[in-house]
Amino acid sequence: MTPATDASPLMATYPPPPVTFVRGRGSYLWDDAGRRYLDMLSGLAVTSLGHAHPAVTEAVATQAATLVHVSNLFGTDVGPEVARTLDRLVGDGEPVGGQVFFCNSGAEANECAIKLARRFGGRGRHVVVSAYGGFHGRTLATLHATGQPDKHEVYQPLPEGFRHVPWHDVDALAAAMDPSVTAVLLEPVQGEGGVNPANAAYFAGVRRLCDERGALLMVDEVQTGLGRTGRWFGFQHFDVRPDVVTVAKALGNGVPIGACWARADVAGVFQPGDHATTFGGQPLATAAARAVLQVMQDEDVPARAARAGERFAAGLGALPGVVDVRGLGLLLGVELDGHDARQVAAALLDDGLVVNAVTASALRLAPSLLVSDDEVDRAVAMIAAALARASDRDAPGVAP
Numbered sequence: 145m146t147p148a149t150d151a152s153p154l155m156a157t158y159p160p161p162p163v164t165f166v167r168g169r170g171s172y173l174w175d176d177a178g179r180r181y182l183d184m185l186s187g188l189a190v191t192s193l194g195h196a197h198p199a200v201t202e203a204v205a206t207q208a209a210t211l212v213h214v215s216n217l218f219g220t221d222v223g224p225e226v227a228r229t230l231d232r233l234v235g236d237g238e239p240v241g242g243q244v245f246f247c248n249s250g251a252e253a254n255e256c257a258i259k260l261a262r263r264f265g266g267r268g269r270h271v272v273v274s275a276y277g278g279f280h281g282r283t284l285a286t287l288h289a290t291g292q293p294d295k296h297e298v299y300q301p302l303p304e305g306f307r308h309v310p311w312h313d314v315d316a317l318a319a320a321m322d323p324s325v326t327a328v329l330l331e332p333v334q335g336e337g338g339v340n341p342a343n344a345a346y347f348a349g350v351r352r353l354c355d356e357r358g359a360l361l362m363v364d365e366v367q368t369g370l371g372r373t374g375r376w377f378g379f380q381h382f383d384v385r386p387d388v389v390t391v392a393k394a395l396g397n398g399v400p401i402g403a404c405w406a407r408a409d410v411a412g413v414f415q416p417g418d419h420a421t422t423f424g425g426q427p428l429a430t431a432a433a434r435a436v437l438q439v440m441q442d443e444d445v446p447a448r449a450a451r452a453g454e455r456f457a458a459g460l461g462a463l464p465g466v467v468d469v470r471g472l473g474l475l476l477g478v479e480l481d482g483h484d485a486r487q488v489a490a491a492l493l494d495d496g497l498v499v500n501a502v503t504a505s506a507l508r509l510a511p512s513l514l515v516s517d518d519e520v521d522r523a524v525a526m527i528a529a530a531l532a533r534a535s536d537r538d539a540p541g542v543a544p
């Protein structure tokens with residue numbers, strides 16, 4: 145059968161792309177016509193050091209020429225080093241003595257957490273509770289953990305053992321935590337759900353409930369982790385210690401890698417053969433992660449993100465057409481005053497600014513954590529101009 149010549153060779157899981165990018169550097173991208181764009185999305189919070197960071201490029205090129213992959217049947221030297229660094233960052237500078245399983249994505253990091261929780265709970269204690277509005281991935285189990293029922297319907301039946309509670313409601317969680325519950329899985333800021341931050345009182349309440357009922361507190365830091373919120377991890381804003389932490393996105397600055405960290409006694413329930421991955425922890429991806437974590441520590445990216453985030457939020461919050469700016473550090477949701485966020489995001493792309501509409505009424509900004517003040521100010525000015533045009537267009541009496 146000959147396909148129609150204009151048919152895409154890719155499955156239609158995303159709408160047709162509006163732009164084709166061919167090159168990036170720092171906070172900038174270039175399309176196939178040579179046009180430059182200011183990137184305030186970082187490939188969905190992934191390129192946290194900007195595009196083509198020289199230290200990461202060098203590390204990947206050197207490792208690619210040395211050893212890319214041998215499988216987990218054999219030892220390699222980079223993965224354990226990255227695991228130790230992650231453990232130290234989970235402890236905010238002090239090693240915690242936890243252990244890491246490397247994988248290739250955020251969903252896989254959460255799959256590992258869910259399996260770990262089931263193994264930890266044992267038979268009859270296997271339920272993972274998560275929050276409505278949360279997002280944890282698109283594999284069948286992580287899709288069920290994702291608290292967005294509209295995404296579940298076409299894939300029913302989903303794996304059992306998941307329960308959802310209203311976000312930011314400790315009483316609802318208490319009511320849901322019967323003896324079948326082995327873990328609670330939450331984001332510190334619901335990213336895909338609209339950039340909705342938690343607060344310290346909620347996380348303290350969740351920690352207390354988990355302690356009382358013998359359940360694990362598992363924090364999904366796939367989008368928030370590694371400096372983005374102004375701390376190494378989002379949970380560090382809330383002064384709680386989780387039992388399991390998952391990361392991915394920023395860890396490889398675009399090279400696919402995920403990781404599930406767990407407290408030593410929790411990690412210790414896995415025996416050889418309980419969980420596995422072909423690619424996870426391979427030298428190429430972990431060499432990228434080693435370089436990323438080194439640059440992040442050298443540049444103190446949490447402090448940079450906190451500072452730049454304040455500047456960004458202040459600039460955006462003062463704009464006509466913006467009713468609220470929420471989030472932490474450089475993960476920001478910009479609630480618009482009645483404008484369609486998808487239309488505004490499309491207009492901004494035409495203007496040369498990359499953002500996305502995280503809900504129908506809010507833009508998401510997740511720039512490089514090395515973003516400059518000038519770049520922040522430019523982005524604010526471009527958003528101001530786009531909102532002013534949208535207001536003129538939507539003003540009463542103006543013909544569509």
Ligand SMILES: Cc1ncc(COP(=O)(O)O)c(C=O)c1O
Pocket residue numbers: 188249250251252254279280281282331335336364365366367368392393
């Ligand atoms: C909080 C969170 N968890 C998990 C995932 C899934 O990660 P991946 O797309 O790498 O599987 C995402 C992706 O956006 C996420 O934001």
